[in-house]
Amino acid sequence: MSDKVIPNPQLTKREFLRFCGTSFCMLSATCLFGFPQTSRAQMAKKGLIKTRISPYFTPLGGGEIQCELCPHRCRVAKGKRGLCRVRENRDGKYYSLVYGNPCAVHLDPIEKKPFSHVLPGTTSFSLATAGCNFQCKFCQNWEISQAFPEDIYSYEVPPELMVKRAKEIGARSIAYTYVEPTIFYEYMLDICHLTKKAGLLNVTHSNGFINPTPLKNLCKVLDAANIDLKGFTENFYRELCSGELSPVLETLKTLKKEKVHVEITNLVIPTKNDETSVLKEMCLWIKKELGADTPIHFSRFYPLYKLKTLPPTPVSTLDKAREAALSAGLEYVYIGNAPGHEAESTFCPKCKKMIIQRTGYMVGEINVKAGRCRYCGKPIPGIWA
Ligand code: SF4
Numbered sequence: 441m442s443d444k445v446i447p448n449p450q451l452t453k454r455e456f457l458r459f460c461g462t463s464f465c466m467l468s469a470t471c472l473f474g475f476p477q478t479s480r481a482q483m484a485k486k487g488l489i490k491t492r493i494s495p496y497f498t499p500l501g502g503g504e505i506q507c508e509l510c511p512h513r514c515r516v517a518k519g520k521r522g523l524c525r526v527r528e529n530r531d532g533k534y535y536s537l538v539y540g541n542p543c544a545v546h547l548d549p550i551e552k553k554p555f556s557h558v559l560p561g562t563t564s565f566s567l568a569t570a571g572c573n574f575q576c577k578f579c580q581n582w583e584i585s586q587a588f589p590e591d592i593y594s595y596e597v598p599p600e601l602m603v604k605r606a607k608e609i610g611a612r613s614i615a616y617t618y619v620e621p622t623i624f625y626e627y628m629l630d631i632c633h634l635t636k637k638a639g640l641l642n643v644t645h646s647n648g649f650i651n652p653t654p655l656k657n658l659c660k661v662l663d664a665a666n667i668d669l670k671g672f673t674e675n676f677y678r679e680l681c682s683g684e685l686s687p688v689l690e691t692l693k694t695l696k697k698e699k700v701h702v703e704i705t706n707l708v709i710p711t712k713n714d715e716t717s718v719l720k721e722m723c724l725w726i727k728k729e730l731g732a733d734t735p736i737h738f739s740r741f742y743p744l745y746k747l748k749t750l751p752p753t754p755v756s757t758l759d760k761a762r763e764a765a766l767s768a769g770l771e772y773v774y775i776g777n778a779p780g781h782e783a784e785s786t787f788c789p790k791c792k793k794m795i796i797q798r799t800g801y802m803v804g805e806i807n808v809k810a811g812r813c814r815y816c817g818k819p820i821p822g823i824w825a
Contacts, residue, residue, distance in 0.1 A: 443553050443566070443617040443645040443666075484543075484593035492539035494527065494626055496654060503532040510573045510622050510649050511687040523682075524623040525588050526571035538569035539627045541594040543584050544618050545602075549801040553615055553645050554737050554776055555703055556786055557822025558664045560796055561803040564643060565606035568618035569627070570594065574647050575682040576670070577746035578709060585619040599627065603634040613641035613663070622650040625658075632661040641823065645705070648691035649683055655691060659698035664823060666703045666737075667692055671713040672722035680712060689725070696730050701823055703735040705776070708753050708761055710741065719761050723768035732769050733789075733821045738762060740777035755781065772821075791816035 496508045503518040507527060514522035516529040526538045548566045550558055570592055572585035579585050584592060606614050614635050616628045621644050632642045641663040648667040650658075669688065670681055677685045695702050704726065708714050726734050738761040741753045758775045762783055765773040771789035775781045779800040786796035786808075793815045797804030807814040811824050 443548075443615070484595050486593055487590050488537055489541045489594060489596055490539060491528075491535045491537050492626060494534045494536050496625065497534035499532060503529070505529050505532060505534050507534060508651060509625055509654055510620075510651055511684060512573060512649075513651075524571045524573045524620075526569065526623050536624065536626050537589050538571060538594070538624050540596060540598050541569055541589065542567040542597055542602075543570050543587075543589075543592050543594040544568045545595065545597065547609060547611060548615065549803075550613065550615075550643070551798065551801040551803065553617060553643060553666050554705065554739075554774070555643065555664060555666060556737070556772070556774055556796070556798075557703065557735055557820065558643060558701060559612050559641070559823060559825075560798075560806055560808075562612040563610065564613040564615040565602070565609065565611040566615040566617050567597075567602065568616075568621070569624040570619070571623045572619040573623055573649055573683075574620060577680050578707065578712075578741060579745050581618045582745045599630040599634050602631050603638050603640070606635070606640060607638050611640065613643045615643045615645065617645040620647050620649065622646070622654070625650075625654055629658060629661070632658070636661050646691075647681075647683065648688035650687075650691060652690070652694060655694055656698065659695065659700050662700050664701040664703070665695050666705055667695070669704050669706050669722065669726075671706075672718050672725070673713075676713050680709075689729070692726075693729055696734075701821070702730060703737065705737045705739055706761070707739045707741055708758055709747065710750050710753055710757065712747075712750075714753070714757050714761070716760055716764050720764040720768055723765040723770050727769045732771050734770065735772035735774065735821075736765055736770055737774040737776045738765070740775070742777070786820075788813040788816060788818055788820070790818040795820065 497505045499505055505516055507514045507522050512523050516522050518529050521528045528535050546566045547563050550562050550564045570584050570587045570589040621628050635642050642661055643664040645666045674685050677683045738758050743750050755778055762773045775783035784798040785794050788795050795807040795813050808820050812819050
């Protein structure tokens, strides 16, 4: 499951939109920034609030520039924007249009990112700006990911305030999520440095579509990443996401090499990426390149955005995906977005006992002690304290 505002599948579109809007608004304005009498209209603003020059571009001559942040490497003429809609060429210099202007700020369970091996049972201060470098037809946050920043309500939250409130409210981590965080890279990186000083973790849920140099800089301050491996063919990425698979695989390898804790999410979409043989091939790649102990979350798809005519993923399909992953040798295989499924919990691959019990985002007994299974002593990968 991508990190999203969870809709009840029985909600109408109107109810869902109202739910999203209310959720973003209440948690941002009234709860998280401590202005109980302040309405959304008073706190949030439409239009471009602030801009910040980006160091991640190369001048090409004649005022044209090339963005260096993600593999799209947009060539942008004067006065135009890149594909993600939040970076603009102004007189031959490239500007981020969303620095310090999140449109979504939530206090979420870390399980919602989803992370199953990072401080279970804690909360993560989670944020996003408008924009994305993918255009997934199944995007669950399309209202913000496919928006121009001037068209939606955003808040003015400098990095210092973000970290201060995260700490005050008792979050153990800050999460860069909901859309692709690469598109607000400068803002994310500045928050990351302050977060480390404050003793919190930096975690991200990302599509992994980022260039190697900015990724390596980010790895210096990033503790954990959940990467969407949306499919395992270039065709899937091209047709359904307007992206590419190979840079995502490179990102996964780099994160592992740089010792960032990695978990993977695969949203299983009926008829699009649910072929067992391809899922098995993907899992064998994960085992070979990242290790058998890399947690993977198979997430249930619900019809949304441009794929409304497809049915929700049958739970039996998720079970088959899980069986394929276990038979490929992966040790921690989860099923998400199917509350009550046994595979929400963590099982020790050695003694097979349940070591972290979960129902939805609720965490029960935790039997991981000092990073090991309490029953048999097997080391369990992750961040536990
Ligand atoms: S970050 Fe945005 S502007 Fe830069 S290359 Fe990617 S899509 Fe293009």
